[in-house]
Structure formats: C-alpha cells, structure tokens
Amino acid sequence: MSLALDAGPEEPLLPGWTIGRALDAAVSAWPSNDALVSVEQGVRLTYSELSAEVDGVARGLIARGVSRGDRVGIWAPNCAEWVIVQYATARLGAILVTVNPAYRTNELAYVMKQAGVSLLIAASKFKTSDYVAMAIEAAPNLPSVFFGTAEWDALRTGAGGEQIPDVELSPTDPINIQYTSGTTGFPKGATLSHRNILGNGFLVGEACNYTPDDRICVPVPFYHCFGMVMGNLAALTHGASVVIPAPAFDPAATLSAVASERCTSLYGVPTMFIAELALEDLDSYDLSSLRTGIMAGSPCPVEVMKNVSEFMPEVTIAYGMTETSPVSTQTKADDTLEHRTATVGRVHPHVTIKIVDRSSGEIVERGETGELCTAGYGLMLGYWDDPEMTSEAVDSEGFIHTGDLAMMDMDGYISIVGRSKDMVIRGGENVYPREIEEFLYTHPDILDAQVIGVPDAKYGEELCAWVRLRDGATFGEEDLRQFCHGKLSHYKIPRYLRITQEFPMTVTGKVQKFKMREVSIEELSLQGAACIVTA
Incomplete structure (x- = not known):
C-alpha cells in the first residue's frame, strides 16, 4: 500500500532574509541588471535605480507616519509604481494590502475597514474607472495618494527627508494581506510573511531554472500572488528582470513585449495563452527568445499546454492558493510531456501534501481521489483579524484543506480532478x-x-x-x-x-x-x- 502523502526535498535552502534584505543583496550582486521594465510607461530601472526609487518612497511613507505593522493599501493595475510600493513597504515592515483593481466601492470599503488600512496608494484612473471618485465614496476619511499627482511626486522623492530607521525586521513578520472571496459572502484577508512569499518566489524561480540572464514577461496582475510573488520575487531572488507589457492583459501587447525585450519566460492563466495563440498575426511575433514560463491560476487545458510547449519548451504548470503563498506543486522542465501537460507536477521543496478522504479524514491510497491538503513554510499566518475562519481552514496538524479533489500517482504527480467546494x-x-x-x-x-x-x-x-x-x-x-x-x-x-x-x-x-x-x-x-x- 502506498499512501497519497509526499514531502518535498529539503534543498535548496529557503532564503532567511526579509524582502528588503533580498533587494539589498540583488543590488550588491547585479547592480546594472535590468530589474524592471514597463513597456507602455517607457520605464527601465536597473537594480541600483530600483533600490533608489524604493528608498525614496520609503522615506515618503515615513513622513506620512507609516511604520512597521501599519497597513498600506495599493489599488492599481500593473505599473512600475506598484512594484516600487511593494518593496518600499517591505523596507519599513509595513503590511501591503493588495486590492484588486476591478474592485468597486462596496468591495473597496469592506477591505479598507477590515484590514484597518491607514493609507491608500492608488492609480488616479484606468480605462473607465475613476479611482479617485470611488475611493472618496468608499472611504471618504482615508488618507490617499494617487499616482500622477503632486502628492505622489512628494511621496516618491521622500519629502520630509526622514531616514529609514535601522529596525531589525523578522522574516516571519506579516508583510502582505491578499483578499480572497469567501464562502461567508465577504473576502478573507490571507496574511503572508516575508518568509512565506520570498521563499515561494525563490523556489518558483528555481523550478524555472532562472538566472540573472532571464527576462520574465508578467501580464498577470500584481495584486495576485501570481504577479507579485511568482513574478517579482522570483526575479528578485535570481537577479532576473520583470517586464510589464501593459497595465492590464492584452495579447498583442504581451507578445510584442516578449519580442522587443527578448523575454525568456512568459506567465499567464490559460485564457491568456488561448488569446495569444488565437492572434491572427501570431507568426509575425519573434518568440524565439522564450524558454520557459508558467501557466497557472485555473485548470490548464491539456491541448493548450501542448500548443504552448511548441514555443516555450520548458513551460511549467504551477498549482497553489493564496493561503499557501501560493505554489505547492509544480512541473519541471525535465518532466515528460504527459506529466508537464496533464498534471500539476510534484510537491515543492519544504512542502508536505496529502490527499484525504473527506468523510473520514484518512489519507487515501495513491491512485484514489480525495481532498488535497498542504502544509509547510508557505502556509499563511492566518486570515487577518479572523481566527475563527483561520481555524476552519487549517487543521490541528497544520494542513490547509484546499477544497480541490485530486489524485496522486505512484510517482507523486498530482492531477486536479474537481472541486469539493463550489468555488x-x-x-x-x-x-x-x-x-x-x-x-x-x-x-x-x-x-x-x-x-x-x-x-x-x-x-x-x-x-x-x-x-x-x-x-x-x-x-x-x-x-x-x-x-x-x-x-x-x-x-x-x-x-x-x-x-x-x-x-x-x-x-x-x-x-x-x-x-x-x-x-x-x-x-x-x-x-x-x-x-x-x-x-
């Protein structure tokens, strides 16, 4: 009998740093490497230049009274400023509350109040969305700074001249709250630490074999773990570059950015890759630089994976959830085509997974279907200010129950076969x-x-x-x-x-x-x- 229980390897070791320390290390090792390229904005920053921008915003946040443990909201589509704010809050130990740019007033008001946000940083507008008006309606008394305004310029240049305090932050400190829709009818704030998301970004990058020569095209949103962890932090821990093709996904803009920036990696949920493959002028884009990438975020159609593999030979599938920072399993470049297209891979390092019978809670045998559960370093600190929901999600052994029905084969590969919850x-x-x-x-x-x-x-x-x-x-x-x-x-x-x-x-x-x-x-x-x- 072989039980559907598997633990990932203990190598490579997890980085024992905070995100701020990781940025310092990147600047020291790769100062002249491109860290961030925002194609539509015309922004290109090396690691040294990115660090200088981050420090300026960090000083500006201090001038506005932000300190360790304070919650700072960010509400914007993908842009260079988003990444700068991500690292600036991490420098101070402030907790970044990432808000879906598609949120409207009801949802924004709930998140700002539930997280106790003391400052909102947001885009001024995007497409038909007037973020300024919506922010005033949702939280009229909340201090806000909007990109493209004099207030943002003052924040960005560190107005007030405060020095960043030399406070020893801990890798286990909370650093990010990401809201997931809840079965109670209200979103739940998964609270993640430096160790959670920096470690996961590093291990995702290892699975993709990233080096300082890689350039990662990230059309997926930063407010998700997919963008800010698997994209930004995977790049940071390997000296690679993040390329933002556009504020929101556009298939032509994405492939144009891959071609012009010679990207080696491309991310997307299945619908994004489907849209790219459907472009009438697909053959006109030079995608020869692509080596790898990640398809994740929802079930990946086998045929789509096979088609993508033709121009991204080392493309991987990653599986996870916000509450696990996010990735728990991932395919690898040396997996067979069948494993790389029809499974979500094997367990990640420093993670344990099991598949249990939902009725008895007992671990099922390999080849049988049950609920996938996962434990390890990536498990969230809990839902923000909601111990009851946390205890419902995480069992006494430290496993979170994903609600996904899965099967583990004899070699440890996982296939997701359905969902027990109605998500x-x-x-x-x-x-x-x-x-x-x-x-x-x-x-x-x-x-x-x-x-x-x-x-x-x-x-x-x-x-x-x-x-x-x-x-x-x-x-x-x-x-x-x-x-x-x-x-x-x-x-x-x-x-x-x-x-x-x-x-x-x-x-x-x-x-x-x-x-x-x-x-x-x-x-x-x-x-x-x-x-x-x-x-």
Whole structure:
C-alpha cells in the first residue's frame, strides 16, 4: 500500500532574509541588471535605480507616519509604481494590502475597514474607472495618494527627508494581506510573511531554472500572488528582470513585449495563452527568445499546454492558493510531456501534501481521489483579524484543506480532478457564489438566488444565476447586468440568467448545485466546453 502523502526535498535552502534584505543583496550582486521594465510607461530601472526609487518612497511613507505593522493599501493595475510600493513597504515592515483593481466601492470599503488600512496608494484612473471618485465614496476619511499627482511626486522623492530607521525586521513578520472571496459572502484577508512569499518566489524561480540572464514577461496582475510573488520575487531572488507589457492583459501587447525585450519566460492563466495563440498575426511575433514560463491560476487545458510547449519548451504548470503563498506543486522542465501537460507536477521543496478522504479524514491510497491538503513554510499566518475562519481552514496538524479533489500517482504527480467546494474559477479569478448570491438578495424583486459555475471554452468557467422572483416581478439578463454594474467586479457578474420557480433540492432541503449545473449545460448547449480536458 502506498499512501497519497509526499514531502518535498529539503534543498535548496529557503532564503532567511526579509524582502528588503533580498533587494539589498540583488543590488550588491547585479547592480546594472535590468530589474524592471514597463513597456507602455517607457520605464527601465536597473537594480541600483530600483533600490533608489524604493528608498525614496520609503522615506515618503515615513513622513506620512507609516511604520512597521501599519497597513498600506495599493489599488492599481500593473505599473512600475506598484512594484516600487511593494518593496518600499517591505523596507519599513509595513503590511501591503493588495486590492484588486476591478474592485468597486462596496468591495473597496469592506477591505479598507477590515484590514484597518491607514493609507491608500492608488492609480488616479484606468480605462473607465475613476479611482479617485470611488475611493472618496468608499472611504471618504482615508488618507490617499494617487499616482500622477503632486502628492505622489512628494511621496516618491521622500519629502520630509526622514531616514529609514535601522529596525531589525523578522522574516516571519506579516508583510502582505491578499483578499480572497469567501464562502461567508465577504473576502478573507490571507496574511503572508516575508518568509512565506520570498521563499515561494525563490523556489518558483528555481523550478524555472532562472538566472540573472532571464527576462520574465508578467501580464498577470500584481495584486495576485501570481504577479507579485511568482513574478517579482522570483526575479528578485535570481537577479532576473520583470517586464510589464501593459497595465492590464492584452495579447498583442504581451507578445510584442516578449519580442522587443527578448523575454525568456512568459506567465499567464490559460485564457491568456488561448488569446495569444488565437492572434491572427501570431507568426509575425519573434518568440524565439522564450524558454520557459508558467501557466497557472485555473485548470490548464491539456491541448493548450501542448500548443504552448511548441514555443516555450520548458513551460511549467504551477498549482497553489493564496493561503499557501501560493505554489505547492509544480512541473519541471525535465518532466515528460504527459506529466508537464496533464498534471500539476510534484510537491515543492519544504512542502508536505496529502490527499484525504473527506468523510473520514484518512489519507487515501495513491491512485484514489480525495481532498488535497498542504502544509509547510508557505502556509499563511492566518486570515487577518479572523481566527475563527483561520481555524476552519487549517487543521490541528497544520494542513490547509484546499477544497480541490485530486489524485496522486505512484510517482507523486498530482492531477486536479474537481472541486469539493463550489468555488468558481473564471479566467484565473476565484469567485465564491455565496458572495454574489448575498448581493442578489438585495434586489427588491429577487426572492431567492443560487449561483453556479458552468463550463466555458475561453474562461474555463462562467457564472450562471438561477433566480426565483417575487410574484408579478419581471427580471432579465440586462436587468441583472445593470444591477451589478459598478457594485461588483466585472468577473463576478453572472453571464447567464435562469428564472425558475424552484431549485433542485435534497430531502433535507439542501440545494443540489450539481443538478443545476447539469441542467444549465444542457439548456445552454455547453457540452463542448464541458468536455475540455484539463490537468
């Protein structure tokens, strides 16, 4: 009998530094290497230049009263300033609260209050989003600094002249709060330490065989671990360069940046790679510099991985969750094509994983399906100011239960076969239906609402709302979109609507969402998308 339990190797050793110390080490080792390139902004900073910018913002934060342990929010699409603020807060030991740029007023207000944010740093606007107006509406009394303003210029130049205090920070200090949608209807703030995210960035970079010669194209958002950890910190710990192709994902801009900056690595969720492969002028981009990259964030279609492997021969799949900083398993360049395209790899160093029977909690045998659980250095410190939710997520042995159903083969490779929780992953964004259901309940004409995920060829999953209306009420898809617009992030707005008189229920009164999904697939003719094979 071989149990579905595996522990990663003890090598390489985890860096025992804080993020600030890691930046100092990078400057010492690779002062003239490009650290950060923002193509659309025309910004190019070496490690020495990046460090100088970081120190200026750190002094500016001190002048505004920010100190160790204070929470500083950042709300912006990808840009050079985002990375500078990430490192400046780390220098001081302030806790960076990363806010999804798609958040609207309700969500922003909740996060600012729950985290106790004392200063918000944000973009002034992006596309149709007026961040200044929304910030004033959501938190009118919260001090804010917006990029592109005189206040930002003062912050950036260290106005006030304060010196950065020589305070000995600990690698186990909290340094980042990332909000994940919660089954309670409200986001939960996963609190991560220097050790959590610096260690994970380093190990991800090791799995990709990064060196100071690598240039990583990062079109995935920085507010996610994918961007700020697997991108920024993987680069930092290896002297590599981060290339920002655009503020938000654009397939043509991404491939143009790969070509012009001679990127060796490209990141993306599956929908991003699908969009890039679908470009009519794909052959016109010189992608010969690409060697590796990471596809992660949602289930990776096997055929897409095979297509990507043709121009990124060492592309890897990574699996994890925000609460584990994030990566727990990853494929490697020397894995077989089958393993690299149809599994999420093997356990990372310094991590332990097990697959358990959800009923008994016992570890299942390899080849059997159960819930994937993970433990190790990457496990979050907890949900911010929420010990009850923390204890529900992490068991007495220090394992977090992912809610994903998985299988481990005899060689330790993991395949994700489903999700036990009803979380929906749309284009790499985790969405919990309960949050949307509770919002829909506030509509005066809606008596009851249930939200499910249905398969989608582009985004992996889309949201479908089943709604029971009050007598005499009328409600259509356009009404749904208008009600949600400006109050929910775009990816949380259901694409499909089904008006119903009743939900399929068990004899004990529990809604059977799997039956709702079956009916929706049939009615919406989504059988083709449902058959796409993922790793």
